[in-house]
Amino acid sequence: QEEQMDAMGDQLGMFKEQFRPMVWIMFLTIPAFLWMFWVIGYRGSDAAYPAVAAQEMIVPIAGTVTWDTGIVGPIQMWILWYFLCSMAFTQLVQKSLNIQMSPS
Template sequence: MSDNQTEKKAKKKGGIVNTIQNIILVLGFGIFIASIFLPPWFRDTMSYYVNIIVSPINATMPFYIAVLIIAAIVTVASTIIQKYTMDWDLYRRVMQKNQAYQKEYREAQLSGNKKRLKQLEQEQLSMMQDQSSMSKQQLKPMGFIVFVSIPLFWWAYWYLQQPGVYTQMIFPLIGTITMTDSFLIFPYWVWWSLICSMAISSVVRKALNTGAVSPS
């Protein structure tokens, strides 16, 4: 196969992948907007169909364990997607540049070096191109995350309103709580979901070497 044919094939494959990513992105944010602005029947219907998929997990264990397992599945899947849809070399380069820039800018401010401050302001303009490129890349996996996490969020809210659902658990550092009770505005089940996601994400990201930035 010639180089031209290989390049055309790679471009075609890349175009298909980008199209799929854009579709998921649109669907994800479409679901997010619809779940906020449409009447409750939309959220209830969505939650009902999500429950059909999730019920094999949820039916055999307490709700908080089901949340832990679902958080693990979503976090692993989204991290893998992030790993292969983002340019992590660019990400690390931009973050390291930002760290170095902030440090040098503070030093120039403290020393009153107006000439260096002006130079740094010019350098910031050149850094914006890489930052813009990185922001566009971050939208790609965001589509999948929103597409999956929003229906699961509303499913959990819907499920906990069903009669006969046992909603208590022993919460870290607090003791036995009812998961539908609120703490700092949000119900405990939301905090539990966030704790699970952050803990699992930290382990998975380290294992897959995504998002790590060496300190400057």
């Protein structure tokens, strides 16, 4: 039971270490998403910048779409674009800094 209590203390410490960066990341991403949501507009209606929301582009598989087009269910093109750019940037940083994310 003592070992279990020690393990629970270690788990709580690790949880705190993982939670702290998540809070800082949220301080950056939530305003960014709110800004993108404001620029694109909710489902294209009353967009702050109508030229941005109505701008057409050609993407693989989906074809010609606008920023507020639903790609997969409720996921709009701008959210998908953010996700893809985030994944690509993460890969670039990991490769350039030689960071191993998988266990060796």
